Amino acid sequence: MLKIGSLCLDSPFVLSPMAGVTDRYFRRIIRDLGGVGLVTMEFISSESLTRGVERTINMMSFALEERPLSIQIYGKDPVRMSDAAQIVEEIGADAIDINMGCPANKVLKGCAGAALMGDLSLARNIVRAVRSRVKIPLTVKFRLGLDDHRVNFLDLGRLCQDEGVNGVAMHARTARQMYSGQADWSLIADLKRTLDIPVLGNGDIREPADFLRMMEQTGCDGVLVGRAAVTNPWIFKQADALRRGELVPRVTLEERRDLIVRHFRLLAESEEEMTAFHKIRTFAGRYTHGLPGGKRLRQKIQSIKSVSDFLLEVEDFFEQVLAEQTLPPPAGAVVPGRPSAARPAEHPHGDGAALCPSLESAGRAE
Template identity: 40%
Template sequence: MDIHQIRKLQIGSVTLPNNLILGPMAGVTDLPFRLLCKEQGAGLLCMEMVSAKAILYKNKNTESLLSIDEREKPVSLQMFGSDPQIMAQIAKQIEERPFDILDINMGCPVPKIVNNGEGSALMKNPLLAGQIIESIVKAIDKPVTVKIRKGFDDEHVNAVELAHVAEESGASAVAVHGRTREQYYSGKADWDIIRQVKEAVSIPVIGNGDLLSAEDVIKMQEQTGCDGFMIARGAQGNPWIFSQILHYFETGEHQEKPSFEEVRRMILRHARMMIEFKGEYTGIHEMRKHTAWYTAGYPHSSRLRAAVNTVESLEQLEELLYK
């Protein structure tokens, strides 16, 4: 078995300790969750996406989205917007914050983002996409990366064109999700489009979509030749995925699935971190979905998932888990 798939990855001036990347997920990749994934060996952590306009207008919710802990580094801050001047202005304004890489979101499929001409809507406007990337690259010294999809829909599959635009506009890497905007997260990710992008550009290409195990990483590596692997939904309720993949590449052996006791301990630790970071009300409410993800596939998990939606405190969560 070739054990060289997991390697350091250079993105501009930043060297990642390995090429396993926690993908950005709104409402999921907040500071507590990123720290847990870092402990398990993730080579780069991507933050939840933040709106350039929200920073511009000093929206009170953006400050917690911009929080970074020194223990996380290297970390990528993801910004979205559609105005090249505002994007560049905000990139410069926040550059002194302790993130290592600035990522531009051109993949988010959510209607309110797309209807604003942001996120994956930019896949339909390569000229504007290029202007945004170029303006940000000129405004800051930190490496700039871009996250795109296969295309907007099956009639407009243009990831290769967008990746060329990104490279020519000065991006240091591009991440490609093998689904169109119209697919959202359904159906199977098309890894062949990742291969096509890899063959078309010389900057690092990070593959994203349906990475749930070490075998998936091997298959994506073989099929696409991509440089890095972005794990998003595969990490929900399973921060261990990073250590599992690293262990497999180091030893050729599968790490055992965490015992339910380990899962319980991780949920409670995660909950305490969430409460510390967001306060008990928000922290516990947000832990409900995490708890459902953590316990999926374990005995009695459906009963537990139904009950967790009534939990209002750490004590109640603990009580439920030890029933």
């Protein structure tokens, strides 16, 4: 169990905030699959929220079934940030997170996100203002620093702890790195050794086994996962099974198809055509990484123009893949599960088509 202030989580695994991804539909899907302790909303601009921008307010709706849920806010003005925090508390979020790690230019130029790592006195003022305004658990998510010459995560971590933050999460890259290179988990271990409050590690979890590996290697209290949750939404459930010493549940193609179709139907029914279309396209690309023929589908959907055609294409795709599975293996094929030069391990036609974790990672290279 992971305890962040007064919040007790059944699992130490957390869905990392991802703009454009961790919306109410995706959070619900992840929550329903299980194994996740806390889900996080896409980041919310404190400016837009406190000015009452309708789109931002809409983004903040959530279902009770998603909880425990954390809402992440960003901004540079302590007063607006604390006003935004109060709204977050009032609408019933279980925790609030301050973004001090976003490396996007748009956010950095507004002196928010990772830019706050370059101005620790402003960072302190923001944390202090938010802390004094809300009672719900408060966390801060940051990176190693702005760049290799300005690595100051230990200072920021101590500052957070001193100001009454209940936990910190660190993506172990600098802002300049964006997503390049590798997350340096050894620095998560440094942070954990330095602080008494819970430390959550983040960066480059790819397989269910990576969750436990990060916890063992760094001593961190919990793990945030972003990108891998989109290519494999079952990753939390699988990692949680590992943590409990149980067998890792395998995911069949039928289950994968049902999840994708359910997600897309939800979007199509609930969102405007353009928004639904845009989201479905983004998710289709990510969801089909690692699937046999996934690349073919991704190319095909480039030219699709409507949500209904999209759904048909996805359903057809799975029908075809499932039909291929039932065919006898071609001459010279090896027994499924054993890698061969003739048929790489990432194309598991024929064996009940379980998508095992190794397939998920192999698929990324597709």
